[in-house]
Amino acid sequence: MKNVSILGSTGSIGTQTLDVCRNYKDDLNVVALACGTRINDLAKQIEEFKPELACVATKELAEELAKLVDNKNLKIVYGMEGLIEAAIISSADIVLTAVVGMMGIKPTIEAINAGKDIALANKETLVCAGHIIMKLAKEKNVAILPVDSEHSAIFQSLNGEKKSQLRKILLTASGGPFRGKDRAFLENVKLEDALKHPNWSMGRKITIDSSTMVNKGLEVIEAKWLFGVDATDVQVVVQPQSVIHSMVEFEDGGVMAQLGTPDMRLPIQYALFYPDRKPIANSEFLDFYKLGQISFEKPDMDTFVGLKMAYEAAAKGGNIPTALNAANEYAVALFLDRKIKYLQIYDMIRFAMDNVRFIDNPTVEEILETEQEVYKLLKENFN
Ligand SMILES: NC(=O)C1=CN([C@@H]2O[C@H](COP(=O)(O)OP(=O)(O)OC[C@H]3O[C@@H](n4cnc5c(N)ncnc54)[C@H](OP(=O)(O)O)[C@@H]3O)[C@@H](O)[C@H]2O)C=CC1
Ligand SMILES: CC(=O)[C@@H](O)[C@H](O)COP(=O)(O)O
Ligand SMILES: [Mn+2]
Numbered sequence: 472m473k474n475v476s477i478l479g480s481t482g483s484i485g486t487q488t489l490d491v492c493r494n495y496k497d498d499l500n501v502v503a504l505a506c507g508t509r510i511n512d513l514a515k516q517i518e519e520f521k522p523e524l525a526c527v528a529t530k531e532l533a534e535e536l537a538k539l540v541d542n543k544n545l546k547i548v549y550g551m552e553g554l555i556e557a558a559i560i561s562s563a564d565i566v567l568t569a570v571v572g573m574m575g576i577k578p579t580i581e582a583i584n585a586g587k588d589i590a591l592a593n594k595e596t597l598v599c600a601g602h603i604i605m606k607l608a609k610e611k612n613v614a615i616l617p618v619d620s621e622h623s624a625i626f627q628s629l630n631g632e633k634k635s636q637l638r639k640i641l642l643t644a645s646g647g648p649f650r651g652k653d654r655a656f657l658e659n660v661k662l663e664d665a666l667k668h669p670n671w672s673m674g675r676k677i678t679i680d681s682s683t684m685v686n687k688g689l690e691v692i693e694a695k696w697l698f699g700v701d702a703t704d705v706q707v708v709v710q711p712q713s714v715i716h717s718m719v720e721f722e723d724g725g726v727m728a729q730l731g732t733p734d735m736r737l738p739i740q741y742a743l744f745y746p747d748r749k750p751i752a753n754s755e756f757l758d759f760y761k762l763g764q765i766s767f768e769k770p771d772m773d774t775f776v777g778l779k780m781a782y783e784a785a786a787k788g789g790n791i792p793t794a795l796n797a798a799n800e801y802a803v804a805l806f807l808d809r810k811i812k813y814l815q816i817y818d819m820i821r822f823a824m825d826n827v828r829f830i831d832n833p834t835v836e837e838i839l840e841t842e843q844e845v846y847k848l849l850k851e852n853f854n
Contacts, residue, residue: 472498472499472500473500473564473565473744474500474502474563474564474565475488475492475499475500475502475563475565475566475743476501476503476505476557476558476560476563476565476566476567476582476587477501477503477504477505477566477567477569478505478554478557478575478578478593479505479506479568479569479570479571480505480506480513480516480569481506481507481509481516482506482674483569483672483674483677483735484569484592484618484674484739485567485569487735487736487739488567488739488743489501489516489519490736491736491739491740491743494752494753495749498744499743501520501521501522502522502524502560502562502563503522503525503526503557503560503563504517504520504522504524504525504526504557505525505527505554506526506528507527507570508528510527510532510536511539513525514536514539514540517540517542517545518540518542521542522545523545523546523560524545524547524548524556524557524560525540525545525546525547525548525557526547526548526549526553526554527547527553528549528550529549529550530549530550533547533553554574554577555577555578555581558578558579558581558582558587559581559582559584559585561585564587564588565587565588565590565616565743566579566582566587566588566589566590567589567590567592567618567742567743568589568590568591568593569592569593571595572593572595572800573595573596573599573793573797573838573839573842575593575595575596576599576600576835577835579591579593579596579600579604580600583607583608583611583613584607584611586611586613587613588613588615588616589613589614589616590616590618590739590742591615591616591617591619591742592739594619594689594690594693595689595796595800597692597696597697598692598693598792598793598795598796599792599793599796599797599838599842600835600838601693601695601696601697601792602696602832603835604696605696605697605699614745615697616742616745617693617697617738618738618739619690619693619738620716620717620733620735620737621643621690621694621716621717622690622693622697622717623716623741623742624643624715624717624718624729624738625642625697625717625718625729626697627729627741628717628718628719628729629698629719629727630746632719632721634699636722637700637719637720637721637722638704638720638721638722639700639705639719639720640700640704640705640718640719641708641717641719641720641728642691642706642707642708642717643707643708643710643715643716643717644687644707644709644710645669645670645681645709645710645711645712645713646669646684646709646711646768646770647668647669647681647682647683647684648664648665648668648682649664649665650669650709650768652774653774654773654814657774657813657814658813658814659812659813660682662807662809665678665679665806666678666679666682668681668682669711670712670733671713671733671735675807676803676804676807679806679807679816680803683775683813683817684770684778685777685781685795685799685816685820687707687770687777687781688777688778688779688780688781688782688795689781689796689799691707691782691785692781692784692785692792702781702782702785702786703782707770708768709767709769710765710766710767710768711768712762712764712766713733714730714731714732714757714762714765715728715729715730715765716728716729716730716738717729730757731757732754732756732757734751734754736751737751737754776817777799777816777817777820780795780820780824783824784824787824787829788831789829789830789832790827790829790830790833790837791824791827793833793838793841793842793845794823794824794827794841795820795823795824797823797841797842797846798820798822798823798824798845799816799819799820801819801845801846802815802816802819802820802849803816811853818853819853822848823845823848823849826848827841827844827845827848828844
């Protein structure tokens with residue numbers, strides 16, 4: 472039996488993780504659940520999975536949750552302190568990090584310090600603090616198991632191979648809902664259209680990131696840290712059907728790929744049960760006769776400049792990936808609130824990367840200071 476703590480249990484990855492736990496009740500035991508504000512959903516999860524601890528965003532929500540649940544053994548906590556408590560709970564063997572954004576940094580680091588394996592969906596954490604997290608994980612001998620579909624595919628493709636013989640990583644991208652469009656088209660795109668991912672059903676923030684291809688940029692940096700390669704050795708290949716989840720090429724010209732239907736429960740359960748594979752319940756299997764064709768394209772980085780800026784951020788290093796990520800989080804939240812136009816997401820990222828005070832090898836505190844500095848810069852310079 473493996474004890475699991477889930478950070479972000481009410482979201483897209485969180486609920487799919489609970490579906491895996493539901494399908495494997497004898498193997499996975501949920502010990503902690505953390506969410507932000509959806510306390511009615513959390514209350515139902517608590518009733519079904521009976522964790523020891525539940526965490527919500529604020530004290531008020533914690534008090535409301537206490538009224539909704541009838542479980543005297545449940546400890547209810549809140550805020551960042553509470554999220555860290557959920558991450559380091561002594562009974563957990565593994566922490567699945569599925570919160571969105573930089574709020575994942577501290578709990579992930581504390582979970583590693585407490586010796587927990589990490590099933591990592593929260594890519595923003597590695598983008599900003601990959602240099603700290605990968606080093607610490609090695610020191611503490613804990614595994615960082617990728618949940619992001621592409622990184623799980625790379626991890627699966629590298630299984631049993633010598634990393635020294637790896638030539639490059641081929642990171643696949645759907646191209647998002649605006650694939651093939653030009654900059655003039657992007658000028659006036661609507662929120663509703665940006666939220667229509669061609670293949671995946673995901674949370675709102677990552678869905679916008681996929682549409683701008685900033686998601687792919689974050690994933691290039693995530694791959695750099697997870698697999699210890701240069702970002703220049705990560706080549707993005709647009710594969711619009713999202714059937715090939717990523718590939719790796721070796722020195723001898725051999726290419727290994729992982730394919731599957733777009734169902735996040737596969738990478739989730741692969742991370743939770745690694746190195747075992749388990750049957751997947753209620754999912755479709757790939758039918759190559761029905762599939763017809765798989766096609767490939769080069770990404771248009773002159774239109775989707777978010778991807779180009781991520782390569783630039785990776786090359787500059789230090790706190791520049793944090794500047795890119797923080798500006799993107801800030802801008803996407805405004806776009807989701809209909810406060811800015813689509814292309815301002817790129818403008819804000821550009822401005823933050825060009826104007827933030829450079830810090831080489833930033834500490835966690837400096838990463839979080841950079842986040843605040845970026846927010847201030849953007850508030851002062853965009854209205
Ligand atoms: N969705 C997907 O298929 C994929 C997602 N990822 C990554 O996984 C992460 C999660 O994405 P996704 O599931 O789509 O996002 P969602 O927006 O669907 O879920 C986010 C989760 O974080 C919780 N949360 C928000 N604020 C807080 C807070 N203050 N304290 C604690 N929890 C909080 C939310 O709770 P509540 O809603 O209750 O406020 C929710 O449970 C992201 O980093 C994303 O990039 C990676 C690959 C695929
Ligand atoms: C499911 C997943 O891992 C997402 O990151 C998804 O891959 C987004 O797709 P694109 O960014 O390629 O559109
Ligand atoms: Mn992905």
